[in-house]
Amino acid sequence: MFGYFTKRLIQIVVVLWAVSVLVFVMMSFTGDPTYMMVPLDATEEQIAQARRLLGLNDSHLVQYGHFLSSLVRGDFGRSFVFRQPAMQLILERLPATLEIVILAMAIALVVAIPLGVYAGASPERASSHAVMAGSLVGISLPGFWLGMVLIYVFAVKLQLVPSSGRGPTQELFGLRVSFLSWEGFRHLILPALTLSVGTLAILIRIIRAEMMEVMKQDYIKFARAKGADRRGVLFKHGLKNALIPLVTVFGLMMGDLIAFATLTETIFAWPGIGKLLVDSIYRGDRPVIVVYLMFVAFMFVVVNFVVDILYAVIDPRIKVK
Template sequence: MTVFVIRRLMQSILVLAATAVIVFIGVYAIGDPAEMLIAPDATAAERAQVEASLGLDKPLPVQFLAFLGNALHGDLGRSFVFNQPSISLILERLPATLELALVAILIALVLGIPLGLIAGLKPRSVTDETIMTGSILGFSLPNFWQGMMLVMIFSVWLGWLPSSGRGPTGHIFGIETSFASWEGIRHLILPAINLALFKLALVIRLTRTGVRETMPLDFVKFARAKGLTERRVVLVHVLKTIMIPLVTVIGMEIGSLIAFGVVTETIFAWPGIGKLLIDSIMRLDRPVVVAYLLVVVSLFILLNFAVDVLYSILDPRIRLGRN
């Protein structure tokens, strides 16, 4: 286990370094932020002064080395636009996104696993067909359209839920969260459902397929032959088996929810990092974009690690650190 963690850590550092290079060069290629920041009527001298103050006058390798040196000290640069450290800009907004993503994945799992089980246990029944049709809709209708429909139905027509913004937040165990007040929860419901729908469809399908594949196996029949109740056969023998592929996929999906919740955050004006990223790209705010991508990559590395550990807990055939 220790060997595994150390090896994984080394790999992570390599991945981060590679990403840093790619991202830095990529962002450099998009365009010159000075064009956006400096008024068109500025003189050449003013221009040169701004470029020098931001370090934009130096050649790319020098800029990169400077960035790398600072990054090692935890400084990922200052936002050109906000004149704040970019990492603190991101961390400021990360909780809102994390909360949204976690609630969404929770909805997807809590609804998706039972629905998938029901569908898989009674294949081709009316219940199964209904659930599967629903999941096709969840899959194929564009996310932004689903979001707009949710707003239309629940905010405009029924007037039950607010359509935009994050409600009041409070602190529970020192964590800033919408769950502190009913109003906060009300603001969270629609965006969370919007973000969850696609994942819900995915979880349903994964679970159903898993059940269909596992049910005919000998060990399920043997479990029945032992006289176990159908409940235990399904909830212990079958479910534990299908959790293994499910965990792998869900782990990565959490990452993508956090990193790419942009559409939902835009529709519901949710003040998360997705929105910050889009704004920063538009303004060519390089330090924020670079910092954002590095944070996201770190997040994926962490999730990947968590999945591997969970995997070894769920599947006794896999022991970490042994070849």
């Protein structure tokens, strides 16, 4: 086990180093940050001095060395726009993003598991075909279009929920969250529902495919022969053995939603890290963009590591080594 952890730690370090190289190269060709640091009426001498202070006159290799050294120290620089440490901005916005992502994944699981199990256990029924047709529609719907439709129907026409913003927040374990109050939760519903639809549709198809395969196995036939009820066969024996691919996809999709909820957060004016990234790209706020990209890379490698550990927890036959 220790050897496995050591190997995965080395892999994480190598992946993050490779990402740092890509981020540095990408940032090097996105314009000169000097003009974000000097007044609009700055002289050529002031611009040249700013370039020296930023180290932009050094070679790219030297600049990367300074860049990597700062990353190792945890110094990601200060936002050009907000004049705050870039990492602090990400951490302040992260709880807002986690709220809608966790609620979206909860909605997706609660709906996808029973529908996917049913569709896989009875694939020839018309209702099963209807479930699969609905999942195909869910996969095909663009998120930005779905978000606007939900706003029009539930916020504008029916006026059941707010159309934008996060609503009131309360402190929980040092984090500002909105789901503790009814008004805050009402603000959560539409963005979380928008995020959940695509994930829900994909999970239904994966669960159905795995259940169709599992239902052919001998232990399912044996459980039926012993007189086990249908619900027990499906959920105790069938679903448990179909969870391995579900865990893989679930982990990756959760990381994907956290990293790329930019359109949803922009549509609903949700103050998460996705909207912060969009605003930073628009304003050329390079330090925030760098922190976001490195944070997303770190998050994905951690999620993959956790998924590998969960394999052994779900199925003891799988050994981590």
